[in-house]
């Protein structure tokens with residue numbers, strides 16, 4: 001089941017985000033960060049985001065039967081004048097992958113964008129080395145639009161490369 005995130009979800013979302021980065025972003029973020037302060041670093045931005053619902057962003061969570069959060073997506077409307085809304089974070093619990101949750105979460109993001117008074121396209125960036133997520137986005141009809149640097153949020157001051165994927169018509173995600 002999907003539902004809008006509530007302010008009290010920040011700890012569970014930060015924990016899932018941390019686990020996902022540790023499993024999937026090794027090599028792109030420093031080991032010192034991934035093995036160290038990452039969870040504490042994730043808590044504050046999620047607490048802040050969820051405390052301000054309706055400020056041009058939407059966060060949706062997937063929950064299982066006992067209410068545990070099994071995935072989430074965060075979307076920022078009107079983030080780019082050309083490409084539209086930014087799907088900033090999409091993560092599914094490792095044990096729940098390939099069961100359709102990522103597809104449902106992307107559809108919820110598309111639905112929110114299309115419900116805006118002035119609907120836009122949808123875009124995201126994905127690490128060049130994250131070939132599994134790229135395969136998922138291509139299966140979801142995304143177009144690889146280019147390559148750009150991403151400032152690693154690990155305090156290293158370094159940057160890594162990401163691809164931009166775009167959906168000029170988010171309706172294809174429904």
Ligand SMILES: CC(C)(COP(=O)(O)OP(=O)(O)OC[C@H]1O[C@@H](n2cnc3c(N)ncnc32)[C@H](O)[C@@H]1OP(=O)(O)O)[C@@H](O)C(=O)NCCC(=O)NCCS
Pocket residue numbers: 020024090091092093096097098099100101102103104124125126127130131132133135136137139140
């Ligand atoms: C990428 C991610 C969000 C996809 O969510 P998911 O719930 O696993 O994806 P779905 O079950 O909805 O996938 C549907 C289809 O996408 C494609 N797909 C998904 N994962 C894939 C993979 N690892 N390799 C190839 N194709 C894949 C397939 O076509 C799949 O259909 P199939 O299982 O019938 O073959 C999820 O795997 C995840 O959280 N990954 C780790 C974090 C991450 O990389 N997030 C993206 C950051 S930009």
